Amino acid sequence: MPLHTRHLENRRKREGFWLRTPRELVCPAGKSLKRTTHYKKDDTWLYAGRVRDCQPCPRKSMCLPAKSKRRFVQLSDFEPEFNRACKTNNTRRHRRLMRRRKICVEGVFAHLDQLGFRRARRRGLDRVQVEGLIVAFTHNVLKATSLAMGPRSGAASDRSGIDSLSLGTWIRPGAA
Helix, strand or coil, X not given: CCCCHHHHHHHHHCCCCEEXXXXXXXXXXXXXXXXXXXXXXXXXEEEECCHHHHCCCCCHHXXXXXXXXXXXXXXXXXHXXXXXXXXXXXXXXXXXXXXXXXXXXXXXXXXXXXXXXXCCCCCCHHHHHHHHHHHHHHHHHHHHHHHHHCCCCCCCECCCCCECCCCCCCCCCCCC
């Protein structure tokens, strides 16, 4: 799961903080921040430290923004999932799969763009799904045809495995 840059920035801002319980967040100095407000729009909880804990803290200059008397931290309802995604995203296997995805899947999307399927033309979930199936069928037929015929002379093959074909030119001249 790729993480949005907003989530990555938010994670860097609260490095060293950890959840002791769902209602209590612990700062790097060992002080507790209590869960206060839930923001439905962002699916996050606000954790607030006490003024009496934050003011005498030796890490105050690094931790608190200017003119702030205490620390506030927002955590997503999906924090465990974000943590798991960060661990997964840093593995060698994940990097290999993302490289493979760029080569295989993105090539297919680029080919579908060339065929004119940039966006859905129908409205409604069922109709868009049918249109997607037709697009996938078209792509697979073109791919099977190009594999059966072999590469055309002078045609460059793209990364999706389909020779530079368009809907009107997929039959080899003289093969009809």
